[in-house]
Amino acid sequence: MGLTVGVIGLGRIGGFHADTLTALPMVDEIVVTDANPAAIAATTDRLASARAASDADAMLNAGVDAVVIASATPTHAALIDKAVTAGVPTLCEKPIALSVSDSAAVVARVGDADVPVTIGYNRRFDPAMAAARSAVAGGELGFITTVRSTTLDPAPPPAEYIAASGGIFRDCAVHDFDTVRWLLADEVVEVYAMGSNQGDPFFADVGDVDSASVLLRFAGGSTGVVSVSRYNARGYDCRLEVHGSKDSVVAGWDPGTPVRNLQPDCGFPASAPHGFFMDRFAAAYRAELAAFCATTIDPTPTTSSACTVHDALEVALIAEAATRSVATHRPVTVDEIRDALVPSAR
Structure with a gap:
């Protein structure tokens, strides 16, 4: 059985991540949510392996093995907290939070948790x-x-x-x-x-x-x-x-x-x-998501390019x-x- 991966936020980068995840052999299904119901419907209509969740809480209760946070920056800190509390490995697009102080508070809460949290800095890949x-x-x-x-x-x-x-x-x-x-x-x-x-x-x-x-x-x-x-x-x-x-x-x-x-x-x-950052770094984004999913399957410590919350x-x-x-x-x-x-x- 492959992974079920949640995607929170279906804008430009979230939609790209949803498409990328469905193409990974290790992913069987994605569960998607967005503040805009029309974005959810458009994604589930486009991708056969996608199913909808009404919000982040519903997604985290839907049996996801990992979650990708691609929503607006002001939501990042709270969503990271929710995912870690639920024990779900998380990849969150940068930044952790809007301010340094808020970012430091998140790091203090989750930085040493057993649940892995990666921040999306794709150029590493x-x-x-x-x-x-x-x-x-x-x-x-x-x-x-x-x-x-x-x-x-x-x-x-x-x-x-x-x-x-x-x-x-x-x-x-x-x-x-x-x-x-x-x-x-x-x-x-x-x-x-x-x-x-x-x-x-x-x-x-x-x-x-x-x-x-x-x-x-x-x-x-x-x-x-x-x-x-x-x-x-x-x-x-x-x-x-x-x-x-x-x-x-x-x-x-x-x-x-x-x-x-x-x-x-x-x-x-x-x-x-x-002409566009997603054109220039499409392969890097795919490699980043593939590495994240692979780590979710096998968390055995290895040398990783992933950006931690401390980084x-x-x-x-x-x-x-x-x-x-x-x-x-x-x-x-x-x-x-x-x-x-x-x-x-x-």
Whole structure:
């Protein structure tokens, strides 16, 4: 018998997860729910292996073996608590909660529970980024001088989304922060960020920026450089560079990389640019869900790329430090944020 997996939230990413789960050989059935009954009906009509649940409580009482939380961010913390209380392994899309303090409270409640909780940072399952991490861990690059992570969206999300997103560092750059921290297996100790607004004024109206760059100082001496923007009309650009004393590697440079190469007699990149994050990372999302389901079947401890709640809290602290750095025009240590926002941090 295969797994019965619940999916809470059937928007853009939740619908994609529902489709992906039904295609996994280890999954027999999915149970779906959403605040919008029409979304539930549309999913059960589309997917033969899907059945409906009226709400999260009904789903967790329906015999699910695991649950994927893809609902709105304000619901994440309560749903993680419900799933862990019910003893159901959980994968929740980022972030844990809207604030660092609320995230820390969730970690305090469930971080050491026997029920596994994974936070959805899919780039850990991108084959090239995973290979870069292996190269770093294996010493192939020597000591790491610089790691660069870039995320450029082709166009801004709706203004309503931006207003509730928490800002570009908490919403977008967190993926980069998680990637570089995971890749180096090292902690960020200091953050210096700057941002600008040259596009639509609604970013400034809600205290956000539309483009930003962040310098990260790691405990081991490496430097991280993160670049993010809501404006990159050529396409969705997400790539990684790792520079070491012995060698350098890149990930995300493929035929669909959305850049226009001005080097004479060079045809790279040769394909249509990536247009959307779900296009660029479709395989990574599938690998993440497959790994989650496999761990649900066999929880024997193994080396895993999954992001834990403890990892996700560290990423939230980095994002908060970047947000404060832009506001105060100075470097901000992660411990400054931890001391201010995480109860009993010391």
